[in-house]
Amino acid sequence: MSGELRVSVVLPVRDDAPALRRCLEALATLTDAPDEIVVVDNGSSDDTADVARAGGARVVFEPVEGIASAAAAGYDAATGDVLVRFDSDAVPPVDWIARIRAAFAADPGLAGMTGPGVFTDLPWPARLLAGLGYHGAYFGLVGTLLGRVPLYGSNLAVRRTAWLEVRDRFHRQDPMVHDDLCLTVHLGDRRLRFDPRIGVAVSARAVTPRRLATAAGKTRHTVRVHATAFRATTAGRLLGPLLGGGPPR
Numbered sequence: 001m002s003g004e005l006r007v008s009v010v011l012p013v014r015d016d017a018p019a020l021r022r023c024l025e026a027l028a029t030l031t032d033a034p035d036e037i038v039v040v041d042n043g044s045s046d047d048t049a050d051v052a053r054a055g056g057a058r059v060v061f062e063p064v065e066g067i068a069s070a071a072a073a074g075y076d077a078a079t080g081d082v083l084v085r086f087d088s089d090a091v092p093p094v095d096w097i098a099r100i101r102a103a104f105a106a107d108p109g110l111a112g113m114t115g116p117g118v119f120t121d122l123p124w125p126a127r128l129l130a131g132l133g134y135h136g137a138y139f140g141l142v143g144t145l146l147g148r149v150p151l152y153g154s155n156l157a158v159r160r161t162a163w164l165e166v167r168d169r170f171h172r173q174d175p176m177v178h179d180d181l182c183l184t185v186h187l188g189d190r191r192l193r194f195d196p197r198i199g200v201a202v203s204a205r206a207v208t209p210r211r212l213a214t215a216a217g218k219t220r221h222t223v224r225v226h227a228t229a230f231r232a233t234t235a236g237r238l239l240g241p242l243l244g245g246g247p248p249r
Helices: 017-027 048-054 067-077 096-106 124-146 160-166 179-187 209-225 227-231 234-243
Strands: 007-013 036-041 058-061 082-086 110-114 155-159 191-194
Touching (some): 007 048, 036 048, 067 082, 124 234, 155 160
Parallel strands (some): 007 036, 007 082
């Protein structure tokens, strides 16, 4: 339809070609396809780039290691009006892009939106517990501390104009920063929305002890880097010195 918002999917990848292949196959089955898929090869030693091209994606190479640098490179390279950040080991529902496109078209003031992840490769009891512990802590605890809906890296969309306004403040060179939380902070008071209807299937490898420990360390670092923003909320002020950090960045 003429005038329809263009949607770009950005996939940061490092040495994850088999998962990327499955992800691209899933994206090809959507009822409303993205207008482009940008795969950011973040120093892969496998055939990530070849798999991406075979799956119809455009490949961008980002030599600086880290999700923040890779995601930023993808956002910079993407041409859509709406930039959707996704993970190579995730699978979207068939109406995923349709809902995202419709939400941004219906609300010109919407800067970003996000949805949950579901660990579909776990049995039901473990799936529920892992979801509550992982996503519940992120959306609940971090959202309360920050005072707004936090964008979730495996399932977020941001208006390109909003990204262009904040990209020079985004900590793309810091490999310990959670890119989704950093982006949320720098979007400031722009309108963000959580929509449970765009939930995606995510891999349970995110909840292994090693990955959880890494994620916790990155969360602490990201909060401290953005301590001023967190201290501005009532919940953040209650934590006081635990936030650490220095002047606004």
